[in-house]
Amino acid sequence: MSLQNVFKFAAVIFFINGLGSLLMTETFMEAANFSMSSDLKTVGQFLGVTFLGLGLIYWRTADLAGDALPALGQTFGIVHILWVAIIGYHVATGAAAGPTAYVNLAITALVGIAFFVMSKK
Numbered sequence: 001m002s003l004q005n006v007f008k009f010a011a012v013i014f015f016i017n018g019l020g021s022l023l024m025t026e027t028f029m030e031a032a033n034f035s036m037s038s039d040l041k042t043v044g045q046f047l048g049v050t051f052l053g054l055g056l057i058y059w060r061t062a063d064l065a066g067d068a069l070p071a072l073g074q075t076f077g078i079v080h081i082l083w084v085a086i087i088g089y090h091v092a093t094g095a096a097a098g099p100t101a102y103v104n105l106a107i108t109a110l111v112g113i114a115f116f117v118m119s120k121k
Contacts, residue, residue, distance in 0.1 A: 003073050003118040007062035010076070010111050014055030017104070022048025032100035073119035080112025 001009075020028040025044040026036050034040060058076075065072050087105045090096035 001114065001118065003069055003115075003121070004062040006073065006111065006114045006118050007058050007076070009114075010080075011055045011058035013107055013111065014051045014058060018048045018051030018053075018055055020048070021045065021051060028100060031098050033097035070119040070121075073115045077112050077115030077119065080108050080115060084109045084112060 017028075021044050025041050025048070028048075029036055029040055029044050061072055061076075062069065084105065087096065087101060087108060091101050091105060
């Protein structure tokens, strides 16, 4: 897998999460073991749009970065490690659980590692 493909794969994950959070907010949030409320629905929909925007940024980064792609890959790897830390903390403390939390924790960790590994080639 190339670094460009890591960016594209991460973008697809963001698109899936974004659409899920935006269009199926209650299902998406309840799958993370969150108690649904009108406030959480608002936050979930905002998060969905944010994920869609991040997906677009990830998708286009591979095409626009040129020679800076490895440096951006390392930066995006750091961001993924930060997400792993906070998702892991929330899972460990019981603040989040279920398939949404566990699957995103695993995928985020693997993508973060892939960013670091593929940025060194």
